[in-house]
Amino acid sequence: MTDFEVTSQYLRDSARELTDALLLARKFVPAIDGMKASVDDVGSLSVRAQVHELLEVSRKAMVGLVQLGENVGISLLFAAQQYDDAEAEATRLITQPLGALTSTLPPGAALPGAGDTQPPGVGP
Numbered sequence: 683m684t685d686f687e688v689t690s691q692y693l694r695d696s697a698r699e700l701t702d703a704l705l706l707a708r709k710f711v712p713a714i715d716g717m718k719a720s721v722d723d724v725g726s727l728s729v730r731a732q733v734h735e736l737l738e739v740s741r742k743a744m745v746g747l748v749q750l751g752e753n754v755g756i757s758l759l760f761a762a763q764q765y766d767d768a769e770a771e772a773t774r775l776i777t778q779p780l781g782a783l784t785s786t787l788p789p790g791a792a793l794p795g796a797g798d799t800q801p802p803g804v805g806p
Contacts, residue, residue, distance in 0.1 A: 690769075693762035697755040704751045707744045714741040 714737050721733045 688765075690762040690765035693758045693765065697758040697762070700751055700755045700758070704748050704755075707748050707751070710744045711741055711748075714738075714744070 718734055718737045721730055721737070
């Protein structure tokens with residue numbers, strides 16, 4: 683079994699797959715509206731009312747599914763961007779020269795251990 687790893691590319695791919703899957707649900711809503719119109723040709727008022735109710739419940743479910751799915755997709759893309767930003771910042775911090783690190787210290791401050799003449803734990 684391989685280790686599961688979440689990367690920014692994995693999040694982007696997941697968002698794309700989710701968006702593709704939602705296309706079907708998005709197309710289903712107008713189809714329901716069309717079915718509701720064709721049900722009006724049915725002679726029985728009771729059957730019409732039941733079918734209309736069923737279609738309306740299905741329509742609301744599809745609309746909700748699309749809205750929630752789009753929110754999840756946006757969140758995945760936002761998380762992917764945060765991964766990329768954090769990775770870029772970590773790389774920048776690791777690869778920058780020591781002088782750049784000391785320039786972020788307040789005036790008069792030194793890096794911990796700077797100027798020590800003895801190893802840690804040795805001394806008065």
